[in-house]
Amino acid sequence: MIAIQRPRPGAGNAAPADEQSVSTDDAVRIQGLTKRFGALRAVDALSLDIRRGETVALLGPNGAGKTTTVSMLLGLLAPDGGTVSVLGMPPAAAIQRGRIGAMLQDGSLMPGVRVAELLDYALSLAATPLARERLIATAGLAGLERRRVDRLSGGQTQRVRFALAIAGQPDVLVLDEPTAAMDVEARHEFWASMRQYTAAGRTVLFATHYLEEAEAFASRVVIIAHGRIVADGTVAELKRGAGSRTVRFRAGDGMGDGTQPGVLDDLPGVYVAERQGEYVTLKTSDADATVRALAAGSLDWRDLEVRTANLDDVFLSLVGNDAHNTNGGH
């Protein structure tokens, strides 16, 4: 397991004092958050600070504790231990002041009302409402205003829920698996809307199990498994931290059928050598040295490629293979 402690940008050398001081730069401050369901520790002493302006992906397999964490962050679920503050206040207060907006993973809308009526209601509650036209455009709801909300498709419902979350222009936006019910096209549209919204420097935390969404939209990725943070950093940092690159080639006839463990393992940088059929895969902490040694050596190889670890590899190395068995065939 690799735990990467990301240095907080701008915190510099003054870090020690940071523990106690209430930093106004913190949008979200979670300390020692714990939630038990029977014997299961769904969230286990989780601490996380999110600075203003960050877009953070909360990544983890199903059952990792993402939704439970988000529910406590929003004050929908009482923690068994630990504290949560949003912009220096309890979650419920932040919601009542319209400082935090959220979109939950599921949930239908109020039966019997039209899209425009619901949006107008959300706008009427807001201290700093978004312009109506802008809200409709940003959420991609043009042409649906007169539609009854109980007669929308899953993707359209999701867009209305997104509109409700951003109607008051909250400083902090929390999205739990926002694209779970969407097809590929709808997901692209959704993230395009999100980009527009976050361009204004707002703080966003989104839970997802789509690695590519985390990679494409988050400035910081927090990976959780079994209710704990196992990695925290930018995508680049996580990849570096995972350390590895992969060197892959086809074994020529001269290499023989055996895996030749001694030879491959002894190459500089290599810590795992695997052979499947004619393909040899080397995991190396120093791809340059490995390739030089291969080139200089007498091994018979062809079609060599060097690949950077992707977030998938990082994720797998951190949360193990059970992740991919449970995340819906992604």
Next chain:
Amino acid sequence: MTGYLRLQVLSALRDPRYIMLAIVAPIGFYLLFSALFGQETGAGGIQTQTALIVSMAVFGAMWAVLSATGPRIAQERSVGWLRQLQLLPVSAAAILTGRLLAALLIAGPAIVLVLLTGVIAHGVSLEAWRWLALLAVLWIGVVPVGALGMVIGYAADSEVAFGLVYGLYMVLAALGGLWMPMSILPSGLQTIGKLLPSYRAADLGWRILAGRTIDFSSVLILLAWTVVCALLALAFSRRTARSH
């Protein structure tokens, strides 16, 4: 508060069952019962066709407030809407008040239209102040029924809420003396019936028709129902907000 009230009213009026059960059915029953027994003189010396405007107005108004609370809240809970509502900058008290007021608002047409039917079909006539007093007591009289609907909405699952509310509605109407005079019920049921908000709301109205003084025990009983149900609804709504 007015925002959610507006949404509730719009949504309730679009429910086809509202028109059928809160407006059409009571008017239909009024015309039927008044044709059958209208000329008789009931307790308190009022003609049945006159007394029936109160019975059927309460009958329709009760459905309006019950349907706007019980099944609706249960449905909003089960589909996850109430949870999303918790994420908007609106207080739980504003939601609860908005709901109750919305329920009363849609009870208005149910009351007024039955009274109007009495005037048109049977020439029921009263002094203006008596009409106004009648309207006021009937309207206020169904407040506890709305509070009761809210208790069911927050306490019962959405699958059973409609049936439960409908069953309760029938019991409140039958034992409350809205379909037949209380005096023909067995005495045990009369005792129960006289404690029901349906009977007490109607009794306030019948007394106005008969020119008798207000029975303050009715006011107290209605108040007790309102307070108890409101507190229960509040408790159940808090439980809903925390769990799930």
